[in-house]
Amino acid sequence: xxxKASPKRPLTLVNLGCGSRFHHDWVNIxxxxxxxxxxxxxxxxxxxxxxxxxxxxxxxxxxxxxxxDSALIFLKECFRVLKPDGVIRVAVPDLERMCxxxxxxxxxxxxxxxNAEFDYDWMMLELYDQSVREKSxxxxxxxxxxxxxxxxxxxxxxxxxxxxxxxxxARSGRADSGDQRRKRYSLVRRFVSGMLHPRMTFLxxxxxxxxxxxxxxxxxxxxxxxxxxxxxxRIGRFRMSGEVHKWMYDRFSLAxxxxxxxxxxxxxxxxxxxxxxxxxxxxxxxLPDGTTxxxxxxxxxxxxxxxx
Ligand SMILES: C[S@@+](CC[C@H](N)C(=O)[O-])C[C@H]1O[C@@H](n2cnc3c(N)ncnc32)[C@H](O)[C@@H]1O
Numbered sequence: 001x002x003x004k005a006s007p008k009r010p011l012t013l014v015n016l017g018c019g020s021r022f023h024h025d026w027v028n029i030x031x032x033x034x035x036x037x038x039x040x041x042x043x044x045x046x047x048x049x050x051x052x053x054x055x056x057x058x059x060x061x062x063x064x065x066x067x068x069d070s071a072l073i074f075l076k077e078c079f080r081v082l083k084p085d086g087v088i089r090v091a092v093p094d095l096e097r098m099c100x101x102x103x104x105x106x107x108x109x110x111x112x113x114x115n116a117e118f119d120y121d122w123m124m125l126e127l128y129d130q131s132v133r134e135k136s137x138x139x140x141x142x143x144x145x146x147x148x149x150x151x152x153x154x155x156x157x158x159x160x161x162x163x164x165x166x167x168x169x170a171r172s173g174r175a176d177s178g179d180q181r182r183k184r185y186s187l188v189r190r191f192v193s194g195m196l197h198p199r200m201t202f203l204x205x206x207x208x209x210x211x212x213x214x215x216x217x218x219x220x221x222x223x224x225x226x227x228x229x230x231x232x233x234r235i236g237r238f239r240m241s242g243e244v245h246k247w248m249y250d251r252f253s254l255a256x257x258x259x260x261x262x263x264x265x266x267x268x269x270x271x272x273x274x275x276x277x278x279x280x281x282x283x284x285x286x287l288p289d290g291t292t293x294x295x296x297x298x299x300x301x302x303x304x305x306x307x308x
Contacts, residue, residue, distance in 0.1 A: 011055040011277070014081070015284065016043055017062035021293065023282040027054075031242070043074065049081045056276050057082055058284065060091035061294065063254075064245045071247060075261035082304040087275050088263060091285060094298035096250035098126055118151040126158065126296070130245045134235045141166070160295045161287060254300050263302035275301055 013026040018038060022028040029039045029048070041048050043062070057078045063071050078088050102123040108116035122143070129139040137145075144167050149155060156163045221229045238244075249257070255266035271285040271292045280286045287293050 012053060013056045013276070013282075014047075014049065014054045014058065016047065016057065016059040016078075017065075019061075021060065021284055023284065025282070026058075043077075044070065047077045047081050051080055052083045052086075054081045054086060055083055056087050056089065058089040058276075060285065060297065061093070063090060063092050064248055065242050067246045072257060072260060075257060075263075079262040079304060084304055084306045084308060086304045087301055088258070088303070089274060089276060089299065089301045090254065090258070091294065091297040091299050092249045092254060093126070093245075093294075093296050094250065095248040095253075097298070098123065098248075098296070102127060115151060119154045122151060122155055122158065131248075133244060134238060136238065136241075136243060158296050160292055162294065249298065251298060251300070254298065255302075258300065258302045262304070262308060264305045264308075266300050266302040269299045269301055271297070271299060273299075275303075 015022050015026045015028045016030075018026075018028040018030050018034075020034040022035065022038060024037060027039065027049070028035070028037060029041050029043065031040065031042045033040050039048065044066075059078075063074070066074055075088075082088060102120070105116055105120040105123050109120045125138075125140040125143060133139065143149070144155070144163070149167070152163075159166070218229055218233060251268050255268075258266045271294075272280050283293075285293055285297070285299060
């Protein structure tokens, strides 16, 4: 059954963790907003909307960033804000397809098929690096930042349009390694050393005190624990920043989790299929040129029953 909108009662559509993929007809929420119309909110603290106030709740590439127990709590929050007969749509990286492709590329590599090992290496990055990395970008960022990516077509087929943006970003660090970086570094250094503000001694004092306080606290902790806490804190801060994958889903485990959260009838769909009216026109899972935004995704919709 499709939900219906009318001129008198437009639908309330919500996009959680929207990143830069959002539509102005929707209520868009993210902890790091990429537009003025995005509501800034940390979804680990719940969804800042009233009970049964939304017709559609959608999120893409979010659920895998929550720990397993937090993911259930988050889906229960989605249930709370949905109206009876409302629709939830979830997109996550598809673990099943990843594993099948990994196994195929493993076999091809063992059998010595030309270039198969590049695809095999990429699948390892998708499966593993996204979960275990300890610095932003991880080994995947390094792979995408290479001068020549040996299996660019395969990578593009896996992560779609995102490949272009990530490759550009990863390469900008390298391209920036000459004069530009020296210039930028020297500006940063001058600012950090207070040279850009020769008269603002209080700023220099404040900055030194702040840096000093953090360093001192960390040094005291190091002394007390007998362990160098600096790398521990750096890694801990990064791992809690929301970049890494904390869990993965397939069509079985995602459907089961949706049911555990209270939803009915979870169904797997493709990127363009939906019970949400005018779905493709919002260009969330389908780009304006008709291609898939995230080819590696699993899409699932479920409903809140009318009597729940
Ligand atoms: C991988 S991006 C996906 C962005 C977009 N949904 C898409 O599919 O292109 C994950 C997004 O979730 C947001 N996010 C992660 N954890 C969050 C949290 N606890 N609260 C709010 N937003 C969060 C991040 O800021 C980021 O924009």
